[in-house]
Amino acid sequence: MNEYDVIVCGGGPSGATTAFYAAKAGMKVLVIDKSKFPRDKACGGLLTARLFDELPELEPYIKPIIECASNDVNLYSPSMKYKIDFEFPEGTPWNITREVFDNAVLEAAGDVGAEIMTQTRVSDFEFNGGVTVKTSKGDFNSKMVIGATGPNDKLASMVRDKRNIKPWNDNQMGTALMWEPVVGKDFVDKNYSDKRSLLVHFKPGGIDGYGWVFPKQEILNIGFGGYNRAIKSIKVKEIWEDYINLLKKDGYFPKDQATPPVKGAPLPLAGPLKATTMDHTLLVGDSAGMVSPLSGEGIYYGMHAGKIAIDTIQNALETNDFSQKNLDQYHRDWSKAFGKELKDLSFFAYLALKIPERMVYYGSRDDKLCEIFADLFLGVTPGGLGKRKPISRAMYDAIRYPYFGLG
Numbered sequence: 001m002n003e004y005d006v007i008v009c010g011g012g013p014s015g016a017t018t019a020f021y022a023a024k025a026g027m028k029v030l031v032i033d034k035s036k037f038p039r040d041k042a043c044g045g046l047l048t049a050r051l052f053d054e055l056p057e058l059e060p061y062i063k064p065i066i067e068c069a070s071n072d073v074n075l076y077s078p079s080m081k082y083k084i085d086f087e088f089p090e091g092t093p094w095n096i097t098r099e100v101f102d103n104a105v106l107e108a109a110g111d112v113g114a115e116i117m118t119q120t121r122v123s124d125f126e127f128n129g130g131v132t133v134k135t136s137k138g139d140f141n142s143k144m145v146i147g148a149t150g151p152n153d154k155l156a157s158m159v160r161d162k163r164n165i166k167p168w169n170d171n172q173m174g175t176a177l178m179w180e181p182v183v184g185k186d187f188v189d190k191n192y193s194d195k196r197s198l199l200v201h202f203k204p205g206g207i208d209g210y211g212w213v214f215p216k217q218e219i220l221n222i223g224f225g226g227y228n229r230a231i232k233s234i235k236v237k238e239i240w241e242d243y244i245n246l247l248k249k250d251g252y253f254p255k256d257q258a259t260p261p262v263k264g265a266p267l268p269l270a271g272p273l274k275a276t277t278m279d280h281t282l283l284v285g286d287s288a289g290m291v292s293p294l295s296g297e298g299i300y301y302g303m304h305a306g307k308i309a310i311d312t313i314q315n316a317l318e319t320n321d322f323s324q325k326n327l328d329q330y331h332r333d334w335s336k337a338f339g340k341e342l343k344d345l346s347f348f349a350y351l352a353l354k355i356p357e358r359m360v361y362y363g364s365r366d367d368k369l370c371e372i373f374a375d376l377f378l379g380v381t382p383g384g385l386g387k388r389k390p391i392s393r394a395m396y397d398a399i400r401y402p403y404f405g406l407g
């Protein structure tokens with residue numbers, strides 16, 4: 001006996017959005033999350049403006065909890081010799097705190113009728129003509145199950161086994177470190193202005209990856225992210241100290257404040273899985289690797305995928321066909337929406353890692369490339385890149401602006 005149409009495992013932004021749209025479409029939905037909400041999540045807390053173009057129904061829940069917008073970004077080359085200072089023409093990115101944001105999206109799902117069960121750990125699944133989800137609070141039955149518990153998702157590993165996809169290795173997985181120290185509104189106003197300028201440093205201290213500061217009202221979100229192969233070979237505490245010292249030197253962090261502690265979380269950087277379905281099952285968000293390999297942005301892709309999933313789930317419920325073949329429509333739909341964009345991002349992530357000095361050099365000379373780069377990095381243009389071709393533009397600049405430096 002199926003108690004639910006859909007059980008969503010994981011109540012982060014991807015799972016909660018799936019539950020929101022599923023419940024809104026009249027399905028009987030249960031969301032299960034191991035944490036007690038509100039809960040925090042290691043993140044830069046930067047949200048791209050196109051979110052509301054795709055998910056306008058969530059705007060009333062999210063808009064009130066946006067801390068502030070950021071109107072420009074300063075991107076520094078590794079040597080700090082070149083800098084891209086890009087003012088967002090429209091659709092500025094927003095700063096949020098995850099504790100508040102994630103809670104608001106989950107509450108939105110509850111508001112439209114999804115049942116929310118927190119402090120409950122999902123441990124296993126049994127496929128028996130439907131799905132039995134085994135949890136720390138007992139078993140629950142459903143017709144469909146959604147994997148949205150993040151990079152170590154159990155359903156995702158079942159999909160991998162079934163569809164012959166290898167686990168991510170250290171060249172594909174990343175780790176991002178961050179902290180949100182309170183520095184006071186006066187300090188943020190003075191050093192990041194009311195534009196709340198975003199700050200990005202490529203390869204700080206020569207380490208493969210990038211550092212960032214995303215200023216909010218009175219706190220700074222400071223972080224550093226890179227591939228595991230790089231993070232594993234460094235002394236994390238030293239790099240963190242060095243990065244804070246660099247920020248202190250340039251006036252971006254209070255000189256008399258102690259170095260904040262650091263926390264980290266895994267980040268899939270290999271692009272989405274080549275299969276995101278199996279019988280009765282869909283994967284959304286980090287579970288499916290839907291993260292920008294360039295910037296680490298994952299909230300938008302995961303939430304967008306959650307909405308895209310609804311048509312396929314509805315069709316499966318109506319036709320009583322929960323086969324992988326039928327559910328593969330979801331894979332095609334999200335691939336069409338943002339698959340190409342994530343591929344472009346992979347190419348730029350490669351360039352930004354291999355020749356960051358040169359990429360910032362080109363960007364600082366060519367407004368068009370700069371715009372594309374900021375778009376790819378921060379997803380600021382509603383509707384994505386359209387006809388703009390980042391790869392041919394980068395090649396064009398390579399010819400137009402001869403570069404004789406290193407990197």
Ligand SMILES: Cc1cc2nc3c(=O)[nH]c(=O)nc-3n(C[C@H](O)[C@H](O)[C@H](O)COP(=O)(O)OP(=O)(O)OC[C@H]3O[C@@H](n4cnc5c(N)ncnc54)[C@H](O)[C@@H]3O)c2cc1C
Nearest residue numbers: 010012013014034043044045046122149176285286298299
């Ligand atoms: C340091 C860092 C900085 C980042 N900065 C940004 C940024 O600025 N902007 C951006 O867009 N993205 C950013 N990202 C990526 C972003 O955080 C993720 O892409 C996003 O959180 C994905 O959402 P999700 O719902 O798929 O997964 P999550 O947000 O990870 O949610 C998964 C949920 O599943 C629950 N869960 C886990 N295991 C179980 C279980 N066994 N049973 C039940 N529940 C379970 C967890 O409690 C959690 O609530 C960053 C990531 C990191 C690590």
